[in-house]
Amino acid sequence: MTHLRSNMSDTSALGIARRAQWKALGIGADELTKPKIAIVNTSSDLAACYAHLDDIVPVLKEELRALGALPFEIRTTAPSDFVTSVGRAGRYILPSRDLIVNDIEAVVEGARLDAMICLSSCDKTTPGHLMAAARLNIPTVVIACGYQHSGLAEGREADVEEVFLLAAQAAVTGEARDDLAELADDAILGPGVCAGLATANSMHIAAEALGMAVPGSTPVRANSERMWDAVRRSAAALMSAIENGIRPRDIITAGSVRNAARVMLAIGGSMNTIKHLQAVAVEAGVDIDVWETYRELGRQTPLLCSVRPNGPRLVEEFEDAGGGATIIRELLPLLDGDQLTITGRTLAENAAGARPADGEIIRTVADPFGTDPAITVLRGTLAPGGAVAKRPVPDTGRKRFTGPARVFANREEAIAAISNGRLRPGDVAVIRGIGVSGGPGMGLTSAFIFALHAKGLAQSVALVTDGQFSGLVNQGVTIGEVSPEAAADGPLGRLRDDDVIDIDLGAGTVDLLVSPEELAARAPFAPPADLDTGGGYLDQYRELVQPLACGAVLCPRPSSACHPGTGEASLTSTAATAGGTR
Template identity: 70%
Template sequence: MELRSNFPSTSALAVTRRAQWVSLGISPDDLDRPKVAIVNTSNDLAACFAHLDPIVAVLKEELRGLGLLPFEVRTAAPSDFITSAGRGGRYILPSRDLIANDIETMVEGAQLDAMICLSSCDKTTPGHLMAAGRLNIPTVVVPCGYQHSGLADGDGGDVEEIFFEAAKQSVGGAIDPALIDLADTAIRGPGVCAGLATANSMHMCAEAMGMAVAGSAPVRANSDRMWDGVRRAARALAGMIEQDIRPRQIITAGSITNAARLMLAVGGSVNTIKHLQAVAEESGVEVDVWETYRTLGRETPTLCSIRPNGPYLTEDLEDAGGAATVLRELLPLLDGDQLTVEGVTLAERLADAPRADGTIVRTLDEPASTTPAIVVLRGSLAGEGAVAKRPIPDPGPRTFRGPARVFHSREEGVEAIADGKIKPGDVAIIRGIGLVGGPAMGMISAFVFALDARDLGESVAVITDGQTSGLVNHGIVIGEVSPEAATGGPLGLVEDGDLIDIDLATGTVDLLVEPDVLAGRTPFEPRSDVDTHGLLDQYRAVVRPLACGAVLCSRAPGLPRQEVTR
């Protein structure tokens, strides 16, 4: 591989870089080596990132031993449980693209040759994959593991359980002191939250796509398996540099479809849809991920029932072989010819994966369920798509028809619940909080918890152009409706009393109002009282629709724009 980092030794750039790097203790003899960015997302705000700095130290030693010259760089890194406090959690989704931009600034600006990315909490993995596709230099993603919890020890809860219970109790006022005590022992080690939420889901997606080494997700943080994955990732990166293997050879329509198939088989986070679409956009890949989930969901058996979808722990899934075992079972449905960071095909590396045990990971012949846990819907209310999450197996019901009750914030909706204005059979609409209207997709999980607190969770359907937690999987809750109300979507024209029809089996969500009636209604006007100065204003101005993954760029560098077709 020709090294872009090596400028003519007598050029001004080379001499200046030599002055900087020699002053840092780098030998002049090493300056011609391949230069590798170790992308670290460490900070002191959450347990998700607490163990990453020691990984950097090990990687530096490994990479130097392989003849490479490592440089640590850092990026923004949010935790949904911590950095969701400001402005209604609206910094969370924009941080994904901020991470990709941070990487571009540091790695492209310095003209480094390759990168190895330490992926932890929810938005770090998609941000890393987006940057890999954008920069197209040899890259390996390292899933850095999930945290040990009281639930796994059998004498407490985990952070997700604490979050949901606290949210429900807060609807009625004070939180039970016993729950506060439980919170003190819920997290017993570093790493991401232990359930099959966005972080573990995206770690598994990276492996399915071939951008992480085999058998690296899910993995206990700081375990022997994690450290083995770290060292194998360093060796894989050295091989990519030697063979000049680039991310756009790995990130293809086939590998993205493989990741989608895996997510459907394990009932992963709904957030993986927009993140995989964003990775495709940044990599110049023409694939409609929303339609991929919608189509494959009807033909992909669900092989696992992992919390929060079912009774088993992520630890159980790891011990049963993790993503590699599920992928091996799915291989007849996958594109096994896709290239991976090890330089072999997906099928070749799955040959050594453990076989399904038939309990934690079920077989294609005897799945846990034949109805999808991730349901993508389209229809007259969501022409570009919407998504619902269901438990495994799904007890139903899978259809719902009722009159709309329209709200413009989660707070307005929660107040209506408290006042008894939402009745069984209603379809609660919370609109104007999408990518542009929010901006950055407001979170309505508190509204769903308030419904549960009043025993309305199963008898009231919810539809929003905002988002819910990827862990909400009961009742009929449909999020991320696109096009959103603020950009002229039909959700903005819904009035109280309009009939809404939902069918999860056919994947449809329809507004039962005649087109000529809708045409006579006043266009939706977004709220003007939302504080959005700074980053959020910038985001609102440039974000593209969910059909394009909510990315901020118009095209991948050096590639023609490929429009999403329906």
């Protein structure tokens, strides 16, 4: 066994105090020299996502003890997009990711534990666990704890995302939906994350593509035998990594991040994976522009599946066809197969054990569902730092939109404009000032997009925002996460009503047709004076959060992989290039 940083002499004050503490917990003196493992249980009674995690802990403890380790369960904050998005207009959702990272650091580094095994569930937990692993650089395995069984999988009408969409549309149209309560009661039939390739399952698969989860473990039904098999294999992999000195920064490299981006493009994963993978790279000190990587690889990566919300297939069908492991196997000619994984084997060696594509649920590289990127990264004079759109699989929708801007301070104002006539077909709705700093924490605009759908305007009104929207949204021309954001004095902040915006999804551009001289002469964006942040964590977050080019991490180290040169600087420092005509 390699040297363990947790071992302390009984003659030291801290060492003898630790012995006294642990003796009171029933830990014998013979166990004090064993590897001390943090079981990171990001759990909560608030949401079904986490309902089974507490049951995994005792099984995992038993496995680790049998392998010669001393496990300790630790807890972190546990956000759920459907539950903890109520207060402050959903602004806590993204910032909670970084709370998870800091929770882990405070306990694991404070106690100087030797390794971590992370129980990943809802959207922000997997990126938080990967970021913490990269920051602390101690042997770590991520366990994807599975997705929930739904009424939809039983051949009935809805899962939780479908219920959410129907309810949002009914709220806008005023339509009486007496069946919503019944649908909600039937939507979730067991624990786990939302079914489909939204952020949670996407990030689970990304962890496997990075090499930080054991092969063949994503996506997986919660509490299934495959999940329990992954739990046992993860314990063994972690002990092997400790023995062989394999650390996250040996695994998380520019090559593995690029692999994960390629896999996300091939499955049509969540657009949120861009900023999360960028944050992981920043914490690992890996110099890669993930936004540009998605942009570059998007037009070189075949779409190998068409799973909800992108297409008609269920995630259960995708898992049964081989899931992430089969995607990696099929993509291997386009991946860096020599990248190390937590198993001690390379990505290519792991992929050799995966089943081949069935040609129906998962297609081959030679016969894909399409080649248009499901995640489209755009750049241009309105978004020199980048912006992102999500598209269906296959993509048969509108790809070009040019129209006058209608500027709104929040989604409620924009929704009202649909009914009061201010917003008309051909317009580009701009909801700004809700980015990572301006929000703070990225405001949600999904309700506005659902309102467009409900009113039949999804194809005739475009959206541009520095906020974010749900992975359910992949119809119409919807552009999110514009960077630099308005609050950073990006071009979006100086845009006015009637300015013409030109969006070309095929070319990957989003331009503001205003001269740079005129744009520079305008007053910068002024945040609303009455923004409700509660005077607590959100205010701290606003002061510390870095731009999306840095993955929206909090105060990165000077060596971190941030790319302000691609457009995150303020308008005043880039006046010569921030505006223009085409």
